Amino acid sequence: MKLQIVEEPQLAFFQNDLHVDIRAGLSTFGAFDKGSASVPTPIRIGMIGTTATVDGVRDWLERCKDGVPSDEQKLKALRPAFPGMTQQVFGTSLELSDTLTRTITRHELTAALRNGNPLPHLVEVFMDHARDLASKSGLHVLVVAPPPEVFALGDVSQGIGIDPPIDELQQPAPEQEVAPPSVLNFHDLFKAQAIDLQLPCQLLRPDTYGSPTAGRVKGRRIQDKATTAWNFHTALYYKAGGVPWRLARQPALLTTCYVGVSFFKSVDGDKLMTSVAQVFDERGEGLIVQGGSASYDKDDRSPHLSEDDAFALLANGLATYRREHKNMPARLVMHKTSSFNAEEKAGFRRAADNEKLEVLDLVTVRRSGVRLLRAGQSPMIRGTSLLFDDASGIVYLKGTVPYFQVYPGAYIPRAIEFIREDGETSSAELARELVGLSKLNFNNTQFDSGDPITVRAARRVGDILKHVPANKKVNARFRYFT
Structure with a gap:
């Protein structure tokens, strides 16, 4: 066995300038593809909500234009001020006009809420307006801002920029036990x-742009105002077609594609699960591929x-x-997982051989029951890994972050376990990659995510696909699922 600490992976920003921290890199250098043809200038957004929520979002966006100061007095690197969507940072701006705004009337809302099964009716009310806006040319992102009573009908812990209180990977994998x-x-x-609108959508909770108590879900952590602004504007940049940052590529390494494979059940839990793959390139762009049934x-x-x-599945x-x-x-x-x-193994190898891939690594990634302890009261350092042999080990993707000094x-962080069941890449390199892949969540600009994007995407995509009708065409880009 070997104990080591993976150094915090560098990220590439504008003109390939490097930094370990997302917000410091964006503030200092700017977004990776700032000014490229793929990034619209300005980013035209449409909006759907009630009169109150539309006004609330408008006022909040106006306040964010000139930046949002940080309330942090000590850990300024952890919670820096948001500078706004300036030329230095994103090289673009947001544009919202009255002609691209749709207001849900009180009558529409009340009628849907009075229904015995209100959620599908509420979705259809918003979708009627969404289809209308999606038909407008030149629109880049649709912002949907339901009122608090809509969110009160169900737990929506995956709102913009908010990680679950306990990382998804720390929970038992749904495919490993009977789930309700x-x-x-x-x-x-x-x-x-x-999903078939051909227009990325961003849902906004009232506590993002308004009162911290508006529509608050029990157990949901409320972020400081600057962090909320960072996360929202970065997510919009990504959904409009931009690449905010990417992993710094080491020239000596092979060009690599990362695939997350997951399974999901029907809503009632009775039907056979379906496989889905999330294909990520080194820029963090995800592509969704649906597969056959599993047993x-x-x-x-x-x-x-x-x-x-x-x-x-892999061939597709x-x-x-x-x-x-x-x-x-x-x-x-x-x-x-x-x-x-x-x-x-045989099926995946055959697909890789057909495309003459030089290396195929099949890696199981799951939460670990093993815990490491360090002297004192501080949690393990992020990146700490215990390598059992050349093919397996555990690694902490959450923990004390030296850059933040905190x-x-x-919650007490838990490591994830990885086992290379086929392939040739060393456990040390696999641990390094997992730490790097935890920094590719474009909905969260704090880089110490508790799971790699391949696994995080698997959960989010499955949560949505289980509700997609069988005959509906699914957009392949991951930005439509976040």
Whole structure:
């Protein structure tokens, strides 16, 4: 066994200038593709809400134009001021006009809320306006701002920039135990209906732009005002087509594609699970590929694919990658929260061999029951990894962050375990990659996310896809799911 600490991975910003911190990098250098043709200037946003929420969002955006000061007195690197969408940072601005705003009337809202099953009716009310706005040319992002009573109908802990109080990966993986039926919420139902609009949507909670107590969900952490502004504006930049930052690429390493594989059940939990792959390039752009049905293995109680379905899933994922990038990666890393059986390995290998990939790493990633302790009262340092051998180990993606000089979390961090079940990459390199992939969540500008983007995306995509009708065309880009 070997104990080591992975150095905080560098991120690339404008003109490939490097920094370990997202907000410091954006403030100092600017977004990675600032000024490129893929970033609209200005970013034209449409908005749907009630009179009160539309006015609240307008006022908040106006206040954010000139920046939002930080209330932090000591840990200024952890909670820096938001400078606004300046030429230095994002190189663009937001534009919202009355013609691109739709107001939900009190009558529409009340009628939907009085229904015995109000959520689907509320979604349809908002979707009627969304379809109308999506038909307008030149619109880049749609902001949806429901009132507090809509959010009160279901828990929406995945709002803009807010991580769950306990990281998703710390919870038992849904495919490893019998889960209760899903809790319906407006966020996931609306995203499922809007997935074919060809217009990215951003839902906003009242506590983002208004009172800290408005529409507050029990257990939801409220961020400081500057952090909220950072997260919202960065997410809008990404959804409009921009790349805020990317992992700094080491020239000596092979060009790599990362794939997260997950499974999800129907809303009632009765139907067989369906596989889905999230294909990420080194820029962090995600592409969604749906696969075939899965079945539980009676021995390990985990879902698995047949060899043919495993082959089809990865073959379709690589075809999607080729259409996007006009080439193939030299190496592919697949993350899965359950083990790989013999049929899956054979199917994935066959798909990789067909495209002549040089390296295929099949890696199981899951929460770990192993804990490491350090002297004193501070939690483990982020990046601490214990390598069991050349193919497995644990790594802390949350913990004390030397750059911040503090542990930013509210709960005792837990490590994740990784096992390379096939391939050749060392455990030290796999641990380094997992730490890096935890910095590619474009909805959160605090970089110590508790799970890699491959796993985080798997959960979010599954939460939404389970509500998508079978005949609805799904947009392949991950930015439509966040």
